[in-house]
Each structure stands twice: as C-alpha cells, then as structure tokens.
Amino acid sequence: MTNKSRIKLPDQAATGEVIEVKALTTHVMETGNRKDGDGKPIPRNIIHTFTARYAGELVFKAEFGSGIAANPFIAFYMRVPGPGEFEMTWTDDAGATTIERAPLNVA
Amino acid sequence: MQTPDRRQVLIGAGALTCATVFVDARALAEDQPTTPDTSPAAPSPVPIAPEVPVAPAVDAPKPEPHDAETSPQYQEALKRLLGDATPLEERVTVDIPEAVENGNIVPYRLEVQSEMNEQDSIKRLHLFSTANPQASVAVFHFTALSAKATVIGRMRLAKSQDVVAVAETHTGAFLIGRRAVKVDIAGCGNE
Numbered sequence: 001m002t003n004k005s006r007i008k009l010p011d012q013a014a015t016g017e018v019i020e021v022k023a024l025t026t027h028v029m030e031t032g033n034r035k036d037g038d039g040k041p042i043p044r045n046i047i048h049t050f051t052a053r054y055a056g057e058l059v060f061k062a063e064f065g066s067g068i069a070a071n072p073f074i075a076f077y078m079r080v081p082g083p084g085e086f087e088m089t090w091t092d093d094a095g096a097t098t099i100e101r102a103p104l105n106v107a
Numbered sequence: 108m109q110t111p112d113r114r115q116v117l118i119g120a121g122a123l124t125c126a127t128v129f130v131d132a133r134a135l136a137e138d139q140p141t142t143p144d145t146s147p148a149a150p151s152p153v154p155i156a157p158e159v160p161v162a163p164a165v166d167a168p169k170p171e172p173h174d175a176e177t178s179p180q181y182q183e184a185l186k187r188l189l190g191d192a193t194p195l196e197e198r199v200t201v202d203i204p205e206a207v208e209n210g211n212i213v214p215y216r217l218e219v220q221s222e223m224n225e226q227d228s229i230k231r232l233h234l235f236s237t238a239n240p241q242a243s244v245a246v247f248h249f250t251a252l253s254a255k256a257t258v259i260g261r262m263r264l265a266k267s268q269d270v271v272a273v274a275e276t277h278t279g280a281f282l283i284g285r286r287a288v289k290v291d292i293a294g295c296g297n298e
C-alpha cells in the first residue's frame with residue numbers, strides 16, 4: 001500500500017500569524033462492516049491516528065474511527081511560533097505509518 | 108527491472124499484515140481520559156472557571172432533542188465521555204450541508220468559540236454519529252499551538268441522522284452542538 005500524502009500551507013507566513021494547515025493522504029479506510037464476494041467480512045483497516053508536529057512540537061492530533069471517509073482530508077489552524085518544518089504522520093491498523101514533511105516559509 | 112519485483116513483495120507483505128491484524132473496533136471510543144482532573148465526581152467547593160457556568164446554573168437540563176432516534180452505541184459513547192456531567196448547549200457549531208447525496212463523503216466543519224489561550228481553551232473535540240454502526244467518528248486534540256478550536260474534514264453517514272460534537276474545555280466542562288443531516292445514498296459500507 002503506497003500512500004500518497006500532501007500538505008498544503010500558505011506560500012508565506014509571519015510569526016504570530018494564524019494559518020490554515022491542510023493535509024491529505026490516500027487510504028481505503030476499510031470499515032470492517034463490509035463483506036467480500038464470498039460473504040467473508042473484510043477486516044477493518046483504517047488510519048486510526050494522525051499527528052502534526054511543527055519544529056518538533058505537537059500542534060494537532062486526530063484519532064479516527066471508521067466513520068471517517070476514505071482518503072482522509074483534515075484541516076486545522078496554527079499560530080506560527082517562528083520558522084520551522086511540519087512533520088505529519090498517518091498510522092493505520094496494519095501498522096503502516098506514512099510520514100510527510102513540509103517547511104513553512106516564515107518571512 | 109528489479110524495483111517492481113521488490114515493490115510487489117513489499118505490497119504482499121503489507122497485505123498479509125493487514126489480514127492478520129486484530130482490531131478492537133471500540134478502541135477509539137474507549138480511549139477517553141480517565142484522569143481525575145476531568146472527572147466530575149471530584150467535588151470542588153470553589154468554581155474553577157467563573158466564565159463557564161457549570162450545570163446547576165442552568166434552569167433545567169435540556170433533554171436530547173432526538174433521543175428516540177439515536178443508536179444505543181451513541182448513547183453509550185456519550186455517557187462514557189460525559190459521566191454525570193451535563194454539557195452546555197453553546198459555543199459548538201457543527202457545519203454540515205443540510206442534505207447530502209453521498210453518505211460516503213460528507214464534508215464537515217466543527218468550530219468551538221474559544222480564545223485558545225491560558226484562560227479559555229478547548230482540549231479535545233469529539234465527533235459523534237448518532238446512527239452509524241460506530242458512534243465515535245473522531246477525537247481531535249488541540250495544543251498550545253492551536254490558534255482556533257476548529258477542524259475540517261470528511262465523514263461517512265450511514266443514513267439521515269444528527270451529527271453531534273462535544274468539546275472538552277481546559278477546566279473539564281463539556282460543550283455540545285449538533286446538526287441534522289439528510290442522506291440520500293448510505294455511506295459506511297453497509298451494503
């Protein structure tokens with residue numbers, strides 16, 4: 001399972017400014033409620049945890065259930081503490097962790 | 108071409124792990140704070156947060172408007188979160204289209220009015236479905252770097268229902284908001 005992830009940040013930000021941070025990854029988010037063609041239940045496999053760190057500090061964390069749509073998109077807000085880089089992680093039930101980084105252009 | 112072969116092996120290994128993993132579907136719902144600092148059982152003679160009135164200040168606790176239509180798992184999940192506390196029906200906005208065609212992708216925007224400073228902040232925000240197979244859709248954790256107690260995403264809805272958001276303040280008080288959504292095509296993979 002190759003996950004493609006994207007982080008969307010403003011082109012430029014100032015220290016103290018409030019910015020919107022958007023993150024997207026590809027994942028089936030299998031609920032565990034569905035059955036395959038032979039009537040066997042398809043095991044649940046969802047991204048259960050998303051974390052966003054900035055310059056090493058935790059900014060935002062989300063715990064997802066099976067009620068989150070496939071290819072989870074999330075947006076949240078941060079007050080820019082200074083220059084730094086985002087590191088976002090998505091972890092699924094199969095133990096796969098996807099990590100994506102993006103620097104913030106702080107003027 | 109060596110690379111595709113290696114990739115296929117890796118994919119195969121991933122699929123095997125996926126098939127054998129045991130998943131507790133209630134893990135998310137049970138991952139609630141049990142620490143005493145948010146427990147309503149501890150009596151406090153002095154109100155910790157004068158700006159946020161606690162339950163007794165309200166004339167009468169409001170009953171759940173759509174109690175009959177909510178699932179047992181939602182009622183259990185809410186009870187597990189709140190304990191005996193009565194949430195205040197204020198400051199939480201659940202912004203979802205009134206009617207959606209596809210329950211597999213339902214955009215939501217949750218917003219809690221809060222200064223997000225030392226005097227007034229939101230620690231966690233819980234998103235509940237009142238009629239999906241699993242009631243707890245997500246728990247969002249805010250930090251000192253969070254500028255707003257606002258989160259945007261996409262959820263699944265198995266059928267028309269109320270979507271509920273419960274916020275936990277830094278003093279341990281609960282705030283609740285809800286929105287009724289009509290769904291044409293069911294999500295959640297129940298088919």
